[in-house]
Every structure is written in C-alpha cells, then in structure tokens.
C-alpha cells in the first residue's frame with residue numbers, strides 16, 4: 137500500500153533540485169524539506185526531516201532478519217550528558233542529570249520500556265511487516281505500538297463503506313497478545329485519503345453535508361471497531377500551519393486540506409465529538425509537527441483552547457517530533473526553532489490547558505534542514521561515523537531529559553519506527569538513507585539508545 141503511494145508520484149526530480157511536485161504527501165514532505173519553511177506541510181513534518189532532504193513516502197522493505205534485542209554496543213556518545221547510573225526508575229523527573237544510584241558498570245538496562253515504566257509508555261510505529269520482522273526488539277523494548285499507515289483513511293476505507301480492517305487487526309492482535317498499548321493513527325488528515333472521499337462521483341467536489349456524513353461514518357465505524365483495544369486516537373492530524381493559521385484548501389496538492397476547504401474549521405470539533413461518541417473511554421488527541429515553532433505552538437494552543445471552551449472532548453496533544461541532529465542555521469527554516477527550550481514551551485502551553493501531552497512520532501534525522509545534500513553526501517552505514525552517532529545520542533539525551541522533566545503531563549513517547557533498517561526517512565527513490573532511531577540496521581542498540589536509558 138505504501139508502495140502504491142510512492143509510485144504515484146515519487147520525487148521525479150531529485151530532492152535537492154525539486155521545484156514542484158504533486159501527488160503524495162511524501163513528496164510534499166520532501167518538498168517542505170528542501171524549500172523554505174513557510175509553507176512546509178505535513179509530511180514535511182518529515183519534511184522536517186525532510187528539511188534536510190524530505191521524508192519521502194512509500195514503502196521500504198524493512199525488516200531484514202535479525203532480531204536480537206538486548207546486547208550490543210554501548211559506546212556512550214553524547215556530550216554533556218549526565219552519566220550512566222540507573223536511577224531505579226521511579227523518580228526520573230529531573231531535567232538535568234540526576235542519576236545517582238548504582239550499577240555503573242553493568243551497562244544500560246536491556247529494556248527500554250522497563251526503564252521508563254514509572255514515567256510513561258514507550259511506543260514504536262510498526263507496519264504490516266515490521267511487527268513480525270522486528271518482533272524481538274518490539275517485545276523487549278516497547279510497550280506501545282502505533283500502526284504507521286494501516287489505520288489511515290485510505291487503508292481502512294479505500295472504497296466507500298467497504299471497511300478493510302485485516303492489516304490493522306493483525307497489528308492490534310500482536311499488541312494485545314504481547315500486552316502492549318495501541319495508539320490509533322489517524323482519523324482525519326489531509327493526506328492518505330481515497331479519491332472518492334472528496335468527490336461527488338460525477339467529476340465535482342462533494343457537498344458539505346455529504347462530506348460531513350462521510351467523516352462521521354468513518355470515525356464511528358473505525359473507533360467502534362477498535363473500541364477496547366485502541367486506548368488513544370489521533371483524531372485530527374496536522375490541521376495547523378507554521379504561522380499558526382489553519383491549513384486550508386489554498387495550498388499545493390498534497391499539502392492542502394480538503395476537509396477545511398469543504399467543511400471549514402468546524403470539521404475539527406465535529407471529528408472529536410464523533411470519536412467521543414463512538415468510544416467514550418478513548419483518549420482523543422490532536423496531533424501535529426513543528427511544535428517548537430513559537431507561532432505554530434500558539435496557533436495550536438488557541439485552537440485547542442477554543443475547542444475546550446466549547447466543551448469539545450479533546451484530551452491530549454501529540455507532538456510528532458520528527459527532529460534533526462541539529463537545528464537549522466537558516467533563520468527562515470522551520471528547524472531554526474528546533475531546540476529543547478522551544479519544545480518545552482509547547483509542553484507547558486498545552487499542558488496548561490489540562491491536556492495530556494504525548495510524543496507521537498519521534499525520530500532524529502542525520503540531515504540538517506537548510507543544508508543541501510546529494511548522492512555523494514547522503515549518509516550510508518559507512519559514513520554514519522562514531523562521532524555522528526555520539527552527536528545523535530547527545531541530541532536524543534537532551535530531548536529525553538526534557539520528556540522526563542515533564543513526566544507528570546507526558547503520557548507516552550512513541551518512536552516513528554523501531555530500527556534503522558526500516559524508517560520512513562529512507563523511503564526515497566533517490567536512495568537517500570537515514571539512521572534516525574535507537575537501534576541500528578542490525579537491530580543492535582546505538583549510542584542513542586544508551587543516551588536514552590542512561591539516567
């Protein structure tokens with residue numbers, strides 16, 4: 137399915153020279169990437185990543201074999217880190233380096249989720265292969281999963297009123313069997329929708345009333361289907377722009393929101409109400425990227441406050457957190473704002489509304505937004521040096537220090553993938569690879585892993 141996506145419109149041009157593109161969200165991603173920041177869209181999120189190059193879309197074979205979990209290298213990377221020592225888990229809040237306590241010579245604990253058990257669940261996005269090919273890592277280190285694509289609109293209702301749950305159900309069953317939580321992603325998004333959804337069937341645009349009915353019907357069916365198994369839903373994904381305004385219909389294909397174009401901003405409230413009606417016990421999230429941009433975080437805050445004031449059932453905010461190994465030095469680039477202090481502001485702002493905060497799509501790309509890359513500077517396993525691994529570890533360390541500091545409002549941290557052999561950031565026709573996760577292509581823990589558990 138993702139393969140289809142890619143094939144539709146994969147970067148026909150090379151990332152570093154793209155000027156326009158259509159089709160897939162992924163392309164956009166890529167776009168957002170190379171270009172500036174002001175219009176970056178969604179995937180750009182990735183774009184985020186993209187920034188450096190763009191998150192392409194499509195599939196990736198993923199999971200090769202190995203499934204060893206625990207062992208592995210332990211080179212501590214990071215600069216400025218705290219130190220090792222495990223602090224038995226309970227406390228955990230401190231921003232800086234707490235970590236007193238024992239076992240300095242035993243190396244990091246093998247189990248990531250266990251280390252964070254008293255703080256928040258640790259999740260991973262999985263696809264219809266990776267939950268099997270990466271099962272050992274998943275079972276050892278994670279206690280929550282998100283379906284990377286299998287619960288999106290086009291996956292569940294490719295044809296009107298014909299719901300196809302098989303792929304998603306397999307993932308959910310795996311999670312239930314292994315006592316893992318499941319986050320549902322995502323009910324209403326401008327991307328990865330089937331063509332019929334916004335069509336009137338005779339070449340025109342669907343009417344407002346029909347689209348509203350289709351949206352509610354989708355939410356109602358899907359949320360009821362997974363009721364009792366999916367504990368939290370990303371109800372609306374990526375509805376805001378970097379300047380704090382709504383994503384509207386007046387954007388390039390792939391970036392524009394046809395929901396907003398046809399329904400206006402009320403689609404957001406209607407989506408949350410429908411989800412709540414379908415499962416009053418589910419935690420309902422608004423999910424978005426670039427939360428570190430002050431204008432965007434303020435726009436999201438204003439929107440959420442408005443919803444809460446109207447009594448709309450919103451329970452949390454998802455911070456996608458597709459990060460990069462360092463912020464951009466280009467002042468006009470979205471990632472110029474990508475630092476811990478700005479992310480902290482977002483957490484404070486959203487939680488001041490009484491909302492839960494979850495990190496929903498974490499990864500740290502090696503590519504720096506605003507820098508131009510080409511075939512000769514794309515990273516490979518050979519050029520992903522120890523120094524770079526250490527730098528990535530340091531970046532992971534500083535963000536996890538932040539997350540631990542806000543353990544009282546953060547109710548989950550999910551990585552967008554499991555290991556570097558299967559990441560959406562490598563889904564490029566150009567062959568550009570990225571290495572953004574805690575486990576390497578052989579499923580061995582990286583220095584980034586040690587940095588995350590080393591507190």
Ligand code: XIL
Pocket residue numbers: 138141161162178179181182192193194195284285322373456497560
């Ligand atoms: C991405 C998937 O990882 C890709 O496989 C797919 O081709 C495009 O979508 N923000 C989101 C996620 O909310 O749904 C996106 O997932 C990444 C950006």
